[in-house]
Amino acid sequence: MIAHGPALDYPDRRLPDLVAAHAHRDPAAVAIRQWDHVVTYGELHESVTRLAAALRERGVGPEVLVGVRADREPAMIVGLLGVLAAGGGYVPLDPSLPPDRLRAIAFEASLGTIVGADLPIAGWPPAPEQECPAARDNVAYVMFTSGSTGRPKGVVIEHDALTEFVTSLAAMAGLDSDTRCLALASIGFDASVIDILAPLAAGAAVMLAGSADRADPIRLQRFCREHEITAAFLPPALLPVLDPAQLPTLRVVMTGSEAPGPEQVARWATPQRRFLNLFGPTEATVLVTWFEASGQWDRPLPIGAPAANHRAYVVDEDNRLVDTGQPGELLAGGPGLARGYLDDPALTASRFIEDPFQPGARVYRTGDLVAWQPDGTLAFLGRADRQVKVRGQRVELGEVEAVLRGHSGVQHAAVAFHAGQLIAFVTATAEPQEIRDHCGRLLPSAMVPARVHVVPELPLLSTGKVDLDQLLTALPPRPGPRGEAAAALSGQAGAEGRGGAVGAELGRAEAAAALGGQAVVPRGGGPVGAEERAVAQVWGELLGEGDFGRDDDFFDCGGHSITAMRLVAELRPRLGRDVAIEDVLLGRTVRGIAERVARAEAIGPDTVAGYRPPALSPAQQRLWFLDRYSPDAATAYNVAIAERLTGPLDLLALEAAFTAVTERQEVLRWRITDSSGRPEAVQDPVTPIILPVIETDRDRATVMLAQWARESFDLTRDRLWRARLIRLGPQEHILSLTLHHAVFDGWSQSLLYNDLAAAYAAAAQGRPAQLPALGASYADYAHYRVQRQRGRLEADVDRWLSHLDGAPAVIDLPTDRPRPRELTFAAAQAAVVLDEQTTAGVHRLARAQGATAPAVLLAAFGAVLGGITGQDEVVIGTPMVDRRLAEFQEMVGFFIEIAPLRLRVGAQTGFAEQVRAARDELLAALAHPEAPLERLVAQLGLSGQVQRTPLVQVLFNMFNFEAPELRLAGLRSEPVQVPAPGSPFELTLYGIERNGRLRLEVVYNSDLFGPARMTGLLDSIVQVLATGQPPQPAAVAAAPVPRARRKQVVPSAFVPPATPTEQAVAGIWCDVLGRAEVGVTDSFFDVGGGSLAMAVVQRRLRELAGRELRLVDLFGHPTVRALARHLDGDDRDGVDELLQRAARRGAARRDRGLSRNSSGTERH
Known part of the structure; x- marks a missing residue:
């Protein structure tokens, strides 16, 4: 430029x-x-x-x-x-x-x-x-x-x-x-x-x-x-x-x-x-x-x-x-x-x-x-002659100083490179750990100071520059050749252990006093043994290399669910053990994690084989079912993003880049077909991508972006993403992308952008737009999930059923409009940005409670929902990212599971206690990831709802990863806001942290709520965060809410099907569920049915009856008798004969000697 x-x-x-x-x-x-x-x-x-x-x-x-x-x-x-x-x-x-x-x-x-x-x-x-x-x-x-x-x-x-x-x-x-x-x-x-x-x-x-x-x-x-x-x-x-x-x-x-x-x-x-x-x-x-x-x-x-x-x-x-x-x-x-x-x-x-x-x-x-910067201004990063290398990465000390000065509680800052570490000296009113947290949110881990010292003033040389030598001389002296205290200072253990750790800690405290300020001090001494050293090393790489002690808490030091997942991904290949996310969540400290890792099994040779035939993950199967269940929901699972591109755009290079991306990220060539009522992945070959180019003005472009975001996908026939280019002028374009969630999640945006930028740079220079192959495919992830579930599914399901037994099945929010008879997904959104003081308060409270910012936001959200409804408990869903292996870190795809979190929000519960409870719920959800939400819904007796999504009507989602940036060579890019295509839940609260400020954004169902109510909801959440006080609840809940109850396996009196329609329905159920017989009062979900099995039943009944049957009708009539009566009420010529044929086939199946099993399970 x-x-x-x-x-x-x-x-x-x-x-x-x-x-x-x-x-x-x-x-x-x-x-x-x-x-x-x-x-x-x-x-x-x-x-x-x-x-x-x-x-x-x-x-x-x-x-x-x-x-x-x-x-x-x-x-x-x-x-x-x-x-x-x-x-x-x-x-x-x-x-x-x-x-x-x-x-x-x-x-x-x-x-x-x-x-x-x-x-x-x-x-x-x-x-x-x-x-x-x-x-x-x-x-x-x-x-x-x-x-x-x-x-x-x-x-x-x-x-x-x-x-x-x-x-x-x-x-x-x-x-x-x-x-x-x-x-x-x-x-x-x-x-x-x-x-x-x-x-x-x-x-x-x-x-x-x-x-x-x-x-x-x-x-x-x-x-x-x-x-x-x-x-x-x-x-x-x-x-x-x-x-x-x-x-x-x-x-x-x-x-x-x-x-x-x-x-x-x-x-x-x-x-x-x-x-x-x-x-x-x-x-x-x-x-x-x-x-x-x-x-x-x-x-x-x-x-x-x-x-x-x-x-x-x-x-x-x-x-x-x-x-x-x-x-x-x-x-x-x-x-x-x-x-x-x-x-x-x-x-x-x-x-x-x-x-x-x-x-x-x-x-x-x-x-x-x-x-x-994207707005055409220059950001100052520092001097070239102050460039150092930390863990092989080039670091500009001036850039670190600029970020430090960007904290509202820092007046002046200087950074020195000393003994392989970045040491920050600041005059500040903020706590050292708070300042490190601030850096961790804005800088790569290698650029986060290992230590932050708060000093009364920065001494100056006669030139006006900071006298770093004077500051460094106040640090503890480097020890002798055994290197014990040196290891304590550098955060790395020597081969002989950490016998001098206590002395090193005293030295750090004395150094802080000599500097007139404070420093971050590790707890429990340095790591001991191979496992602890490996944990500490990866920990340092992810959180910023520092003085991490054996008893330092991962989350106190700035870790969160995403970094925990990355920690697991890095430890598995280094130690050759089957490290799990719960090892981090339950171990928490270097010592605790290492103890759990030492007991983990060795990794088998075929954990991820690499490039299996296409196969759907459980999450993809769920989205396929939702698409079938309610066609109106199709656009609710669209992801719409757009980027304004300024500069000379090479269209052919961009098309070549998209083609290269689809070759590397094969899930972008998938479709989901219907195979006998069950979903099946089909992978198309690589074909050249041709971008439609539409020339228009800015006003019309805004309308187009909103329209394109709401265009649905035919999962069977369509490529599950679309790209279009709007030409506003010779040097100005808008790149529009709409992707179905089945092949894309929030993490994937940065991966897509990085791949696109690399391929575009090559193509624009006349070189082949080729990208290195991934080490595995999305099908490998689907296989990995199946293998993982075999050993843990029943235990995780049992844990969740016990935890949710007696929980409220709905959040009974007051609406501004009558609730439609069936689910709708119209969307609108509202947002608020927290000021620096409130943002800092969120992080302070999180640290004080051993939690993270997402836990504080979740607790505030739950407290406000409880105050609005008068409920003493609420269930809020949250997406859990499932990229546990290193092979999946660079892969575009859908790696999300929804976990239902049970929060107690009664007036007798203080907000600090609510934060701790939210923390524990989030950690437990990460530790028990294998229970599909739809199975929990079925076994809690909540299937068959048509006006609400069962169990989870409200979602909380925290974006705590870096904002995606599209960096195409020679072009300036800036994101363009696109309205939400749809609202899969009644409302979703997003927490987004960018540049040291928290933004709260709510996407809500506009058929239920008006903008004033949602603005008030956000204001209430901000008030809770600013004051640390939950709102006063409503005097009495509007009405008693239904409760989820774990189903008990109790044999019921068997009533055989009598009418031809009942016999036909029962026969199809037995075929699909592998049962010998079902009674007319049996609920489909009580005898082992689930959402995917219901889709098969729908296809079979549709074939026999010769007419369209909606999934929502089947869910609304969950017993044999109720569904048969519904079908008889819509009788057509020839239906009896077809249904009788189905009944005879079911009877023949029963004659083969299959025994009745009232606790059968769904087959996939």
């Missing part, structure tokens, strides 16, 4: 001539004020003219450098302008610098003349006015910066660059004759050009803060108020210590040098006050990019887009443009570029290079690592 700032004309004049023009226009206007000392433009011009004449007499002119050494008084500004007016270039010499530093600068610049503040300019004779004799390419000033060699390096800025900058800044910040600008920066830093020269070039008044004013924030605030400052450049470190309310006249705040914390935007940016983040190196005359922020902000500010007349590229090591979102070095070009480094042609040639994309022009290699 190549970005250009807007074109802006600027005069071919030197800066002192611009200031002189203002003096001629209004000589009485205030140019400089410092408390009672006021200098008008006329007086300033006269002094500058006299000094310039004197300097010219001393031989100062173009390309002659002159030092300016003066205290912070108006004479300092006269000195700067006098040198410029003489045609020379000034070299600032800040008196506050050490004498050796000043001598080094004077030596490097070969200064022959130095202007001081004590010159008797007022006594000199008037001098004739003369335009600045410098040409546009003559030096204007030389600013010395720190050099990596320890010797200061001078950056040569020319007059043309200076004029362009002051003109651009005036336009950007609105500087004019009514502006009163704070001058705060040292003249030795290029921010002084913002403070002093730019305002004077615009005719504004410079309010010059003295040394005492700069040193005291309270005095500085008074200075700003007394001088009625309207514009100021405030370094980020000053923003937290000044009170915006005390500066009522301030209209423009500029900041820079490092990203301010997001909380500062909310403090400083108002409708009456602009907040500008400026970015640029000294080598580009202060400014390359800028960004104007407003409102709430949840991450460090971007550095924005190129300023006027400038251009910016982000490139890799070979100067090739990188994709949006990818880190690279910033190359800056434009009229603001410096000439180079003073008397250092080699360094100049290495940093100022030929523009790779604009022949004849130059760019500056900034050494700054940045990345384009």
Whole structure:
């Protein structure tokens, strides 16, 4: 991506001539004020003219450098302008610098003349006015910066660059004759050009803060108020210590040098006050990019887009443009570029290079690592020379620091790479673990600091940089050769164990005290034995390598259900044992998990064989049945996503990429057919994907996306996903994807995007769009599930039946509209974003209760539902991700099971207790995954409902994985919101955590509820989360709710079928269920029937009766007698004969001697 700032004309004049023009226009206007000392433009011009004449007499002119050494008084500004007016270039010499530093600068610049503040300019004779004799390419000033060699390096800025900058800044910040600008920066830093020269070039008044004013924030605030400052450049470190309310006249705040914390935007940016983040190196005359922020902000500010007349590229090591979102070095070009480094042609040639994309022009290699964001702004990641490797991954310390500063409770942050770990030092009000949690939500595990130390302040070097050495020396010393305490500090065990762990812990505590703050300290010493070391190693890789002790809790350290699954997937191949998710959930600590792993069986050689014939998983079978049961539900299981693509799109490459993805992810070529009433997977061959392209406008595109999302799939005939491309313009498209849940879940979106990006990058470069084959197929997952269920199904079913016995079968929510006679799935949605304080409170409460954020949100949801309904218990479903093996981590598909969670939400239960209960329910659901929901429904006696989904009407779903990003080469992508296609449940609450903020989104059945009720529901949940208090329940439940009761196997009096229709129905039941006989009062679900078996019965009855029968009718008439009467009520010619034939066949089957079995099971 190549970005250009807007074109802006600027005069071919030197800066002192611009200031002189203002003096001629209004000589009485205030140019400089410092408390009672006021200098008008006329007086300033006269002094500058006299000094310039004197300097010219001393031989100062173009390309002659002159030092300016003066205290912070108006004479300092006269000195700067006098040198410029003489045609020379000034070299600032800040008196506050050490004498050796000043001598080094004077030596490097070969200064022959130095202007001081004590010159008797007022006594000199008037001098004739003369335009600045410098040409546009003559030096204007030389600013010395720190050099990596320890010797200061001078950056040569020319007059043309200076004029362009002051003109651009005036336009950007609105500087004019009514502006009163704070001058705060040292003249030795290029921010002084913002403070002093730019305002004077615009005719504004410079309010010059003295040394005492700069040193005291309270005095500085008074200075700003007394001088009625309207514009100021405030370094980020000053923003937290000044009170915006005390500066009522301030209209423009500029900041820079490092990203301010997001909380500062909310403090400083108002409708009456602009907040500008400026970015640029000294080598580009202060400014390359800028960004104007407003409102709430949840991450460090971007550095924005190129300023006027400038251009910016982000490139890799070979100067090739990188994709949006990818880190690279910033190359800056434009009229603001410096000439180079003073008397250092080699360094100049290495940093100022030929523009790779604009022949004849130059760019500056900034050494700054940045990345384009989807909105066209640049995110600053850090310096290239602060790049380290952690576990083989490249890590930019600046990026970690930026994320740390993005936490609302962190003021300043510095990160050191020490002994193979990232160590963070912060000044903060937040707890260290809370800060680590924040990093863990935004950064890959390798970039999360192993330790966070809260310190009173960050010590600074004379250069203004943080003195990391001083901070590190306060850490515990590295121990001797046995490495025991070293292992305790690094989080890795040595071969000889951890005998020195206690001493190491004391050392850490003492180090925290020496630093005046706190540190994260491991518990129980270091890991012992092979299993513990393996657990700790993988644990560190997933959660951020740190000081994890044997008794540290996985969930306290930031783990959750997704990372637990990844932990299992990594441990299985490393240890060769059948590690299960419950080993993590019940073991919890390094020690506990290792003990369970040691008892696990060795993995058999054929756990996942690889590429079996297509076979449906239980979850896919359930979706097939729901599609058959209620055709209206078809679109409720659609997944609709869309991405806006900006840039030159290669259509052929995109089509080739989709083709490659379908070859790698074979489930995307599946259909589900009906084989004798049972579902069967069919895999189609790979065929080229052709994308339909529709050209339209934005308004029509929005309508199309909503329509496409609601288009149903014929599971038998259709490919179970669709892709379309909307063309809004030559450089703007929308990619629309609609996928059936049978082949796609939330986790799959990132996998699909990653595969698509890799294949597109290859195709766009003319290479084959090929992707590496997966190590297994979705059919292998289906086989694995069957194998896993054989050993655990009955135990898990028994556990759930006992747990749910007596639970409420419905959540009796008040509706805004009459409940339809049959299930409907119309959808609408509402959302709310929690503020940072409430989000942080959620995580604090989770840690305090040994839980995770999902448990807190689930508890709040349950509490509100209980308050609305008056029920003391509710059952809420939650999806459980079933990607337990490493082979399934990169596989697109449907890996979801629904678990019914029983929550006690009575008024006598405190919210903290409810959080712990929600935690335990979630853990138990992960530990007992093999019970299909439909079987639980049948054995709890809840089948046959037609107005509600049985047992689970309300769902909670937490998205705690990273937001999917589509990164197609050369294109900028941003997600487009698509309305929910349907609502499979009465309402579903989604918890989504992105960039440190929690978002709650509810998708609800709009045939039942109105938007006001759902907005109130969200508000109530937020209130519970903010206060930690459950709502007051309704005085009495609207009506007693039915309860789920575990079916008891009790023989019933057998009543044989009598009528031909009863005999036909009973015969079909016996055939399908493998029974010898059924009575007319037997319920299909009590004698072993289930949803899939009912689908077979439907097909058999439809064939015999010669007419369509709906599954919903069969569920509504679950006994032989009820179904027979329903069929007889719709009698047609010939039906009796057909049904009698079926009855005779059933009788023949019974004659073969099959015994009656009232506890038979469903066959699949």
